[in-house]
Structures are given as structure tokens and as C-alpha cells.
Amino acid sequence: MDDKRNIAFSPPDIGQAEIDAVADAMRSGWITTGPKTKELERKLTEFTGAAGVACLSSATAALECALRALGIGEGDEVITSAYTYTASCSPICHVGATPVLVDTAPGSFEMNYAELGDLITERTKAIVPVDIAGRMCDYDRIEGVLATKRVLWKPENDLQRLFDRVIIVADAAHSLGADYHGRKSGSVADFTTFSFHAVKNFTTAEGGALAWRDAGFDSDEFYRGIMLQSLHGQTKDALAKTQASAWEYDIAFPGWKCNMTDIQAAIGLVQLERYPALLARRREIIARYEKGLADTDAILLGHYGGWANSSGHLMLVRMPRKSEAFRNAVIEVMAEDGVATNVHYKPLPLFTAYRTLGFDIADYPNAYRQYCCEITLPLHTKLSDDDVDYVVASFKRALIEADSRVLQESD
Numbered sequence: 001m002d003d004k005r006n007i008a009f010s011p012p013d014i015g016q017a018e019i020d021a022v023a024d025a026m027r028s029g030w031i032t033t034g035p036k037t038k039e040l041e042r043k044l045t046e047f048t049g050a051a052g053v054a055c056l057s058s059a060t061a062a063l064e065c066a067l068r069a070l071g072i073g074e075g076d077e078v079i080t081s082a083y084t085y086t087a088s089c090s091p092i093c094h095v096g097a098t099p100v101l102v103d104t105a106p107g108s109f110e111m112n113y114a115e116l117g118d119l120i121t122e123r124t125k126a127i128v129p130v131d132i133a134g135r136m137c138d139y140d141r142i143e144g145v146l147a148t149k150r151v152l153w154k155p156e157n158d159l160q161r162l163f164d165r166v167i168i169v170a171d172a173a174h175s176l177g178a179d180y181h182g183r184k185s186g187s188v189a190d191f192t193t194f195s196f197h198a199v200k201n202f203t204t205a206e207g208g209a210l211a212w213r214d215a216g217f218d219s220d221e222f223y224r225g226i227m228l229q230s231l232h233g234q235t236k237d238a239l240a241k242t243q244a245s246a247w248e249y250d251i252a253f254p255g256w257k258c259n260m261t262d263i264q265a266a267i268g269l270v271q272l273e274r275y276p277a278l279l280a281r282r283r284e285i286i287a288r289y290e291k292g293l294a295d296t297d298a299i300l301l302g303h304y305g306g307w308a309n310s311s312g313h314l315m316l317v318r319m320p321r322k323s324e325a326f327r328n329a330v331i332e333v334m335a336e337d338g339v340a341t342n343v344h345y346k347p348l349p350l351f352t353a354y355r356t357l358g359f360d361i362a363d364y365p366n367a368y369r370q371y372c373c374e375i376t377l378p379l380h381t382k383l384s385d386d387d388v389d390y391v392v393a394s395f396k397r398a399l400i401e402a403d404s405r406v407l408q409e410s411d
């Protein structure tokens, strides 16, 4: 196309305020977990309406910590979606539990709630729904399914006994700031994991958080348990140990290492101030895409309306009845125009790791069909309106051009 641009897929939106905050943290004399991390936890608790929030090094770490805190491990089963990133599932493997994957509903990116009940056994301890693209799952429906399987629920420790059904640990890596029936992500599922990785809506470069709802356990004690897990099982963090003559500590158990640093939290505190404006800009961009693509037969994920307001994380687009080769050709043509796109997601059973665990893509026909014709367009707050129009024009050009390329290939 004329006046070729370079449109990145998801660059971080870092401004002078974040840069200044990092410099301040660096000069403050305290760079690892400390007052800024604690402040970010307080602010995220307020923002999400959760009972408590623990900041950690990643969403993956948050999910692992949650599963361990719940005492989930060998002999247990945990259900998640086949249509997600590996990090929704690998923590299940890390704690020694058995992952169970559920197919998507036909034509949907969400797990097939109708199939969910059949997968629950006496060993099922948790389910990890994925708020794909920032749109929250139908948690009332999930709770409804779990309620019908209450007779199979076999809690095995005090924390599990506070629940009368399989525990919901949401993979909300995409959905910070989203809401469901007016409730914010973080206060809907029993436990919620957020990612602050560089490509996410809200970033601390690397980072994540675990949020929880009030389920009758002591929030402060639960928080201390997560902190212990994240810092070697050590009973005093580095800051507490700096108090004069307060050197002594205990190691409660051989813990892990996945704490957040104050440098990361400094970025997060600025991002949180800016976040309402960032979410509003995402909404504008999505509206512009919807308008620009209305005259194509591409189907855009509905981010807003009904019971949910998405955080507008990913612009998922389906090209119905198109082949995988066609989708790949569209990606190529758009790359020639300087537009970076992506695919969300390649279903887990297509990867070596999950094939090796015995998963077969033939058992996930809906997820497979969904994947074959999916393309993710750039959606981020560094895009100007003109950039969005350029992506729309490139996508339309690609829809025409891809047809002839695929034909040539099959000659």
C-alpha cells in the first residue's frame, strides 16, 4: 500500500511518568519488594474490589501459588480451556496435578460450558476459565454447572472445605479492568490471576498478581502464605530484615522465588493512574475497527454489551469458512504492508508438550476450527485513528490477495 507504515502488534505504552517513577524507585535506596509493591497491592485491591491482592513476578507464578495454597497436587484434576496460552495449563502440571482440557463452544472462544459438567470427577479440585481477549467468561453459568456436580466435590483440606463445589481460579491475564454484571475482574471468581507482562494492557514489564474473594478464610493470613511461597518460605522479607538487629528469620518450608520488585511496582502505580484512560482509548479503537470492517464478512469478538465490558485486550477476528492456509496468507500480505498480526490461540493439543501428555486435537474440533480461521489485529494505545484505518485497509486488501495466493499454492 502507499505510504507504508510500520504497525507493531502490541508495544508497551510507557510514558515519561513511568520512566520518572522507575528513576525515583532506583534512587530511593529500595529496589526489591517493599513499600511500592505494597502500595500497588492496596490500589489493585481497591480497583478490582477483591478481598486481597498479592503482587508477584508473573501471572504464571500467581496461578502456581494459588494452586499450591489450595493444596492441589498429585492425584487431583484441574480443568482449563484447550483454547488458551500454555501458561493457563503449565502451572497445573507444575504442582503435579492432571490437566483436563475442555473444547470451546462452536463458534466461540470460550470453553463449552455445556461440556464442562461431564469432565468433573471426584478428583476435580479447580477450574481455570480464561477471560480471553479481556472479555470475562460467564461465571454465573460456570457456578451453575459446578453446583450441579456438588455431590462429586471431595474437599481434602481446611481451605478446600470452605468451598462447597469445585474452586474457580480465573486466568484473567487479559481482563484487568473488565467487568461482569457490574462486578470487576478480581472480585468475581474465587481466585483471579492477572498478568502485567510487557504485551498486556497494563504492564510492569514482567509481573502479575493474585486476587481473591472473601470465601470465609482470613485474608491477611492467606496473603502471608502467598508471600512465604514467593520468597523462599522465609518468615521475614528483605525490608523487614533491614530493621536494626532484626536479622533473624525462619524458613517455614523450602519455598519458591517469584516476588515483585519495587521497580516493577513503580511502573504499575503509574499505569494504574493512567488505566481508565487507556481502557477508554482501547474502546474507541475497537469501535473504529467494528465500523471499518462492517462491510466484510469477518466476525469480530464482541467486547462490549450483554453482561460484560471487556478490557479490550485483543482484537480477535474470525474469517468464517476460510482455511488455515488462507489465514496464513492474510498474515503474510499484511506483513508486507508493515502490519504485525498474530494468532490467538493455537489450541494446546497441537503443541508437543500437550500431545506428549496424551491430548489429541481430534477431540477438540471446535477449538481447531476456531484457530484455523482466526487472526488477531493490532490493538494497543499507541495506535492513532489513521493507523487503525491503515490496518483495516491492509486487512481488506489481504482478504482479496490471499484468495489468489491460496489458489496458486493448491495448483
Ligand SMILES: *Cc1c(COP(=O)(O)O)cnc(C)c1O
Binding pocket: 057, 058, 059, 060, 061, 084, 085, 087, 088, 130, 171, 173, 174, 194, 195, 196, 197, 207, 208
Ligand atoms: C500472558 C498470559 C499468561 C501468562 O502471563 P505471565 O505474566 O507471562 O505469566 C497466562 N495466560 C494468558 C491467557 C496469557 O495471555
